[in-house]
Amino acid sequence: MEPITSQTFLLLxxxxxxxxxxxxxxxxxxxxxxxxxxxxxxxxTLALAGFALSQQNVRVSNELITSGAQLSTGGIFVDSFGxxxxxxxxxxxxxxxxxxxPMQESDLFTEGLGSIVFIVIGVMIVGAASDLVTLFVGLExxxxxxxxxxxxxxxxxxxxxxxxKYFLLSILSSAILLYGFSMLxxxxxxxxxxxxxxxxxxxxxxxxxxxxxLMPLAFVLVLAGFxxxxxxxxxxxxxxxxxxxxxxxxxxxxxVAPKVAGIAALIRVYVGVIPVESDIAWQLVVLLSIVTMTxxxxxxxxxxxxxxxxxxxxxxxxxxxxxxxxxxLAASRHGGDAAEGTAAMIVYVIxxxxxxxxxxxxxxxxxxxxxDFAEIRQLTGFGTRHPLVAAVLTICLxxxxxxxxxxxxxGKFLLFKSAVSAGTISATGSWFWVLxxxxxxxxxxxxxxxxxxxxxxxxxxPKLVTQPRYLPAGSFGPxxxxxxxxxxxxxxxxxxxxxxxxxxxxxATVAPVRVTGSFSNEVSRPELAVTDAFAKTEANxx
Numbered sequence: 001m002e003p004i005t006s007q008t009f010l011l012l013x014x015x016x017x018x019x020x021x022x023x024x025x026x027x028x029x030x031x032x033x034x035x036x037x038x039x040x041x042x043x044x045t046l047a048l049a050g051f052a053l054s055q056q057n058v059r060v061s062n063e064l065i066t067s068g069a070q071l072s073t074g075g076i077f078v079d080s081f082g083x084x085x086x087x088x089x090x091x092x093x094x095x096x097x098x099x100x101x102p103m104q105e106s107d108l109f110t111e112g113l114g115s116i117v118f119i120v121i122g123v124m125i126v127g128a129a130s131d132l133v134t135l136f137v138g139l140e141x142x143x144x145x146x147x148x149x150x151x152x153x154x155x156x157x158x159x160x161x162x163x164x165k166y167f168l169l170s171i172l173s174s175a176i177l178l179y180g181f182s183m184l185x186x187x188x189x190x191x192x193x194x195x196x197x198x199x200x201x202x203x204x205x206x207x208x209x210x211x212x213x214l215m216p217l218a219f220v221l222v223l224a225g226f227x228x229x230x231x232x233x234x235x236x237x238x239x240x241x242x243x244x245x246x247x248x249x250x251x252x253x254x255x256v257a258p259k260v261a262g263i264a265a266l267i268r269v270y271v272g273v274i275p276v277e278s279d280i281a282w283q284l285v286v287l288l289s290i291v292t293m294t295x296x297x298x299x300x301x302x303x304x305x306x307x308x309x310x311x312x313x314x315x316x317x318x319x320x321x322x323x324x325x326x327x328x329l330a331a332s333r334h335g336g337d338a339a340e341g342t343a344a345m346i347v348y349v350i351x352x353x354x355x356x357x358x359x360x361x362x363x364x365x366x367x368x369x370x371x372d373f374a375e376i377r378q379l380t381g382f383g384t385r386h387p388l389v390a391a392v393l394t395i396c397l398x399x400x401x402x403x404x405x406x407x408x409x410x411g412k413f414l415l416f417k418s419a420v421s422a423g424t425i426s427a428t429g430s431w432f433w434v435l436x437x438x439x440x441x442x443x444x445x446x447x448x449x450x451x452x453x454x455x456x457x458x459x460x461x462p463k464l465v466t467q468p469r470y471l472p473a474g475s476f477g478p479x480x481x482x483x484x485x486x487x488x489x490x491x492x493x494x495x496x497x498x499x500x501x502x503x504x505x506x507x508a509t510v511a512p513v514r515v516t517g518s519f520s521n522e523v524s525r526p527e528l529a530v531t532d533a534f535a536k537t538e539a540n541x542x
Contacts, residue, residue, distance in 0.1 A: 005074060007073060011076055011078060012076065014086065017048060017049045018049055019121060025042065025110050028110070029114070035109045043094055046093045047094070072192070076125075076128045077130040079505075084505040088127070092120070099357070099477060100113060100477070106152065108152040115145035118145040119142050119257050122141030122145075123261050125141060126138035129265075139174070140174070149250055150163040154246060161241075162244075169238045172228075176228075184200075187200060200275050222274075231258075239311040240311040244374070247364065248307065248364040251307050252361060252364070266345075267325075271329070271332065279330075282329035285326040286432070292315060293442045296319060297312070297316045297445040298445065300313055300449045304377070305374050309449060310359065313400060313449075323416070323435065325341065326419075328340075328342045328418070332510070340503075343505070350498070352411065359397060361481040361482035363393075382458075396486060397453060398450070402443055403447075406490070415439075
């Protein structure tokens with residue numbers, strides 16, 4: 001790991017602010033009953049962390065973010081990819097806290113709120129990690145607080161059973177992931193991503209057989225560990241039970257945070273570090289993508305519980321995301337543009353996260369102590385009785401199904417486009433054309449169960465009075481969260497700027513411009529190139 005300096009702490013200032021916030025919530029919550037005050041303090045601190053992150057665009061750091069350059073310091077990357085996912089973590093954190101507001105009547109509200117802040121910190125660290133140790137710490141900062149949030153979500157045996165199931169399977173996946181990491185460390189002799197990529201690449205070039213010992217096993221073990229995070233087959237089976245047994249807000253958090261972190265980790269490790277030794281790597285990912293999306297969509301067709309249906313939808317969307325990974329690996333292997341598939345993954349995971357969490361937040365808005373909106377039949381007649389909720393749900397489900405011109409359509413379009421580009425390579429063509437056909441059929445299948453929910457709200461007359469008699473305290477939070485998500489989906493009907501930034505982030509990971517040194521506020525000449533700026537900084541230091 002690179003040495004930790006004072007500038008490393010300066011770089012991690014947003015995460016440090018959130019860490020202090022989480023500790024204050026944990027400790028202060030035991031002495032203060034002003035639970036809503038803690039929630040709004042969390043939102044304000046997240047906003048301040050976002051401001052601090054924006055102020056890191058000092059001269060050299062801004063050059064890094066806009067030019068595809070990459071600096072590593074103290075186990076953290078300063079590059080556009082890490083910057084992107086740190087922003088995603090902060091913005092999702094605000095949505096998480098808003099959706100969690102109805103839980104303020106619980107005695108364990110502050111414990112859950114502090115855990116949510118730690119989950120946000122974990123997402124940000126995973127996105128910026130430049131070392132295996134840092135990456136694993138970030139992943140565990142997501143997993144461990146998630147156990148707490150799931151456990152305090154509902155007071156029922158079913159909820160406790162689901163939390164225990166997630167806990168045990170998460171430990172198993174972490175063990176598998178650590179085995180894979182240990183093999184990567186054994187092969188390279190380092191945990192630093194920069195040094196590991198250089199070492200493994202040199203060993204692969206010098207290898208007479210073209211295959212590094214233990215690399216295939218390390219590839220599979222690390223992929224299995226990340227597959228649990230994104231709920232890909234065969235590590236998906238916890239999702240339906242856990243989603244069904246917990247609250248709508250918790251299900252939304254579980255569908256988003258681990259998946260965002262898992263995709264960031266997949267891109268960092270597989271696209272940015274591990275050399276693609278043979279065609280087996282991308283072929284394995286293609287098969288995993290096909291099985292995952294097909295199982296998820298087919299199983300979702302038969303669900304009557306909307307949280308269970310959205311759990312299988314999450315599984316199917318993990319399959320779509322793997323299309324981008326397969327395209328990037330195939331392009332990297334055969335001299336194509338790996339950044340295209342990587343950028344498609346970044347855009348799609350953002351679009352999916354907003355749409356999925358918006359749907360869960362809309363359902364959380366309706367929950368009270370007596371009514372849990374989980375069955376699809378409970379939504380009958382909502383088009384007239386709850387028009388705002390129905391409109392938000394419709395926008396989110398349309399986006400998830402890929403209906404143009406909403407945000408989800410552009411995410412799927414970019415993933416399919418990356419597969420088309422990979423299919424034009426003669427050595428990979430037949431695999432990706434088959435993948436595209438199966439993905440298209442799966443997209444049509446998914447539209448069926450999404451439209452079934454929309455049809456229930458607008459075209460089925462209500463048989464029972466299913467609306468709550470009063471809105472619970474704090475319902476404003478999830479309502480605002482769902483409206484913000486729907487607004488973002490509509491805003492991204494022309495996603496040009498987002499796609500451009502995603503491509504810049506992908507380029508910083510796939511083909512970074514390595515820079516040595518440290519960022520500094522003292523660089524004032526805008527005409528200096530990145531390397532010149534760092535050279536000047538180092539000269540001043542000497």
